Amino acid sequence: MEIAELRAAELKFLSARLVRDLCRCLECRHPVNGQRLRSILDLPLNLAIEDVFESQTESLFSLSDGHQVLLSRDEVAALKVGASFEDPRSEMVKFTWEGARLDLTPVPWNDYLASPRVRLRSLREVAHLGFMLLTGVSRDSGSVLEVIDTFGFVRETNYGKIFDVQVEERPNNLAFTNMRIAPHTDNPYRNPVPSVQLLHCLATDVEGGNSGLVDGFKAAQRLREISPKAFGILSQENFHFTYSNANTYLEYVGPVIRLNTNDEIVEVRWNDRSMQSPSSSEYVDQVFDALSAFATILNGKSMVKEFRLNPGDCVVFDNTRMLHSRTSFESSGTRHLQGAYADLDSLLSSIAVLERGELE
Ligand SMILES: [Fe+2]
Ligand SMILES: [Zn+2]
Known part of the structure; x- marks a missing residue:
């Protein structure tokens, strides 16, 4: 034969x-x-x-x-x-980090615009590291939308295409005060959640008000190591996040840590302000234990990468993974950020298309 x-x-x-x-x-x-x-x-x-x-x-x-x-x-x-599919949202394809050990490498906006190679490297940072920091973006109102135009589409919500983050007299959200904001993901009460968030600084002359990012996947991995039971509760039980005002009612029911079918971490939702009390059961105290174990890790000093957003800076991050925070600041003076949402699908698509260009 x-x-x-x-x-x-x-x-x-x-x-x-x-x-x-x-x-x-x-x-x-x-x-x-x-x-x-x-x-x-x-x-x-x-x-x-x-x-x-x-x-x-x-x-x-x-x-x-x-x-x-x-x-x-x-x-x-x-x-x-017998190959299986690689999940682009999974912890397995991410580089997870502790803030204390992470170096920031800001990218000048002009370089980002001029060079497909710089754009590819920066967008890959969002995909793998969880965020990118652009500097030198125009300080004009609405410029955050120009940043979105480079990789995707704005996700409009009841807050509009853009929302302003500044001190308001009658704040309907703690974000619009000068108080400290603990690490959180935005809008966990939406399903699907906006998967990319941008924060663009137009002006700041206050003492304090530093920004922080925490890698929620790293925190979840740590929880899995030190307390598999707490990890099990946060990934298998249903939690309830809501947002309500005169014209809006939004809710999400599901896990805080979402896993894919291979039990890999693919999404983290965390926000003290909108998470409702756990449902009443004989296990409710174990649920509280699990929540506080995760909160302890998330708020750990070594986890956060603290930096200052200066006028013209724009941070772009994966809102299914990164938690963001802000330190308190003095109430006199100006601090004005503009935020907007987009989606990770189009960002990952832009990476794939730029990669095709690299090959040519
Ligand atoms: Fe926020
Ligand atoms: Zn055929």
């Missing part, structure tokens, strides 16, 4: 339906957009591979329904390793 025939015999053990499903012929996939033209119901249940012919680069499968499927040798090799 020839070697090619041996290999062909081996290939017959692949799933005929999987081979058929991968077919890209004109009957199976649209030639322009690559979308599947057939439904799963078109896959015959008792399909078999009848023959395989191999060249140096390709394998041609003849199936029992008369269909022929041409796959590259690489595609066939991939079928045999």
Whole structure:
């Protein structure tokens, strides 16, 4: 028996339906957009591979329904390793950090605009580190939307396209006071949550009011190490976050730490101001224990990366992972930030498109 025939015999053990499903012929996939033209119901249940012919680069499968499927040798090799999909939101593809050990590398806005390479590196920081810090953005009101335009689309909410963060006389949110704001994620009461947040400094001449970022994935990993029980409660129990005013009622019910089907951390929600009391049960004190164990880690001195947002600075971060905070500041003087939301899907898409450009 020839070697090619041996290999062909081996290939017959692949799933005929999987081979058929991968077919890209004109009957199976649209030639322009690559979308599947057939439904799963078109896959015959008792399909078999009848023959395989191999060249140096390709394998041609003849199936029992008369269909022929041409796959590259690489595609066939991939079928045999049993690969699974990499989840772009998972802790497994992130670089998790403790603030005390992290160096800040701000990116000048002009460099970011001028160079696709700088843009790619910076957006990858949002994807892997959780944030990027731009400097030298225009101090004009609304410039935060120009930053969003470079990687995605604004996520408009009941706060508008842009929200102003400054001291107000009758604040409907503690953010609009000069008080300290503990580390939190924004809008945990929305489903889906806005997955990217931007904060852009227009003016500041106050003492204090420093910004902070905490890696919520790192904190959750630490909780899993030191208290698997608390981690289990925060990732498996339902919690209730709400926001309510005269024209709005928003709520989310679900875990504080969300896991994917491989039990990897993919999302953290945390906000003292909008989290409601846990539901009453015989375990409620264990739930409180779990919440305070996580809060202790999140508020730990070594976790936070503290920095000052100067006029023209804009921080862009993953709001499904980063918690942000602010130290208190003196109430005389000005501190004016503008914030906006966007989504991680389009940011990750921009990375993928920029990567294609790198390859060309
Ligand atoms: Fe916030
Ligand atoms: Zn086909």
